[in-house]
Amino acid sequence: MPTVGAAFAQPIKQLAPKKIFLKSAWATSNIGDIGHTPGTLRILEEHYPEAEVTLWPSVVNAEVEAMLRKRFPKVRIVKGNLQQGEGEPYNPVILKEFQDTDLFIYNSGMHFNFGLFNYDWNSKIGLVTQFLLCQELGKPYGLYGHSFDKFAEPSPIIFRQVLNKAAFIYCRDSASLVYLKEHGVKAPIMEFGPDGCFGIDTLDEPKGLAYLKANGLKEKEFLTVIIRSHTPKPNTSPDTKDKLNPPQATPEQKAQDQVRFEKMNALITAWVRQTRKKVLIAPEVFKEMAAAKTMVFDQQPADVQKYIVVRDTFWNADEALSVYKRAHTVVGMEPHSLIMALAVGVPVIHTCPFTYGKKGWMFKDIGLGDWLFDIDKAPKEDIINTLLAIHKDYKATRQKAFQGMAFVKQRQQDTVQTIRKVVV
Structure with a gap:
């Protein structure tokens, strides 16, 4: 028993x-x-x-x-x-x-x-x-x-x-x-x-660091810029009905791109001329690598082009995170590179095309509304001044990024x- x-x-x-x-x-x-x-x-x-x-x-x-x-x-x-x-x-x-x-x-x-x-x-x-x-x-x-x-x-x-x-x-x-x-x-x-x-916390440090070294991008000494354009995905059929990635941009979409890229290019020019620091045009979306060359780099003055690196190969999220971690600031028309940057403590500015949806409002919801701009309406001077203010008091703005992530x-x-x- x-x-x-x-x-x-x-x-x-x-x-x-x-x-x-x-x-x-x-x-x-x-x-x-x-x-x-x-x-x-x-x-x-x-x-x-x-x-x-x-x-x-x-x-x-x-x-x-x-x-x-x-x-x-x-x-x-x-x-x-x-x-x-x-x-x-x-x-x-x-x-x-x-x-x-x-x-x-x-x-x-x-x-x-x-x-x-x-x-x-x-x-x-x-x-x-x-x-x-x-x-x-x-x-x-x-x-x-x-x-x-x-x-x-x-x-x-x-x-x-x-x-x-x-x-x-x-x-x-x-x-x-x-x-x-x-x-x-x-x-x-x-x-x-x-x-x-x-x-996200997945990093690919060997690839990321090698890319930075090969392109002369020093830690906290370069701006990263993410673009979004009305251009088609590769091999898109002419009959595809897709407002997001149209096979042929409408006159209205071309006008939108002109307004948006005029502001993004002005931001890059101001950054280079006032800080003498480099700019990395990085792809969040595969299809934007071609547009980065024609709609950004080719539109810049010769003295600014010397400071610009255009990434022409696509990457995985882990390598991207390793690069964003070392950026000074990430400015983007797309949200997820900015999310990734915030996850590793980097300040961001979202130049948001709200025609792509409501998701951009998330930055206001986490307490970073000062870093959110409707790119179709905001004066380019406001976006530029915000970036330069981040640069002027970088320690405080990094703390702001940490506070957003704490929430x-x-x-x-x-x-x-x-x-x-x-x-x-």
């Missing part, structure tokens, strides 16, 4: 770790679409280390996958589409992940939009199917760090069916939160939650505490 002591000596049964199925990794031609994934994985690793996370990437190449496996060796990666083909049954590998998971998280982006850039209804059916499957299986799901810009008809009636039943919706900008409420979305938890890319980190912790409660 066992003694009382023996009874107490019996091992306590350990509860199985909760499983999270993360949909992410939207593209490899945009380091923002790459950066969401390591960012959110690091947030989960830090604040929910005991969870078993499986990543379901939309698009990865060998370089991106190697980066993820090296940094997150415990994370499983499964590949494939939910459906094996048009009209075909579900992919059994992906279906099993849905069946086994305790929570499905759809990572940061702006996918719940219809009519903002195009009216591709087929892609939206594929999007909502994932969440409808969760509903059918009784699995909770949530959206982490999203922007919501346009629900053209007939999307609202479909989107509400999915969004109202989400366990949580974290909007990466407060304007999107307002938009959801205006359109009758009533998920139980709808709050501001920073873009997952803010969590972001608190929200990251808060969001994961909510995730923990969802999977109890």
Whole structure:
């Protein structure tokens, strides 16, 4: 007969770790679409280390996958589409992940939009199917760090069916939160939650340092500039209907580019002539490398061109982060290079084209509204003066960047505490 002591000596049964199925990794031609994934994985690793996370990437190449496996060796990666083909049954590998998971998280982006850039209804059916499957299986799901810009008809009636039943919706900008409420979305938890890319910490120091050395870019002695133009992606069909990357820019889009690049070029000229420091034109998006040469470098006076480096090869997010870490300031028309720079304590200025969506407001939401400009409306002098003010009192402005990130980190912790409660 066992003694009382023996009874107490019996091992306590350990509860199985909760499983999270993360949909992410939207593209490899945009380091923002790459950066969401390591960012959110690091947030989960830090604040929910005991969870078993499986990543379901939309698009990865060998370089991106190697980066993820090296940094997150415990994370499983499964590949494939939910459906094996048009009209075909579900992919059994992906279906099993849905069946086994305790929570499905759809990572940061702006996918719940219809009519903002195009009216591709087929892609939206594929999007909502994932969440409808969760509903059918009784699995909770949530959206982490999203922007919501346009629900053209007939999307609202479909989107509400999915969004109202989400366990949580974290909007990466407060304007999107307002938009959801205006359109009758009533998920139980709808709050501001920073873009997952803010969590990124993946560096490639050998590549980054080698690039800086080869191009004479000294730490904290160069400005980095990110552009965005109305130019097509490589190999775009002339029939493609895409307002974001048009195969042929309209007269209105050409006029927008002219206004925007006049301001960006004036900023670069002022920086070089007043500081005598270099400028790196870096690509957030693959397609912008050609525009960096023709729309920026070629437009600068000869005395300024001597200080400009135009990166003409694309990179992974880890090498980019190693370079941004050593920049003086990062100025950009795209947000995610700026997010990455803030994550490593570098001041930023967002010259935002709000025609691309509400996501730019995130910088105001984290307390950095003074560094946010509507590039279509702001006088170029205001942007230039802000950059020169950062340069004049660099120590104070770096502290401002740290304060913005302190707010972001608190929200990251808060969001994961909510995730923990969802999977109890």
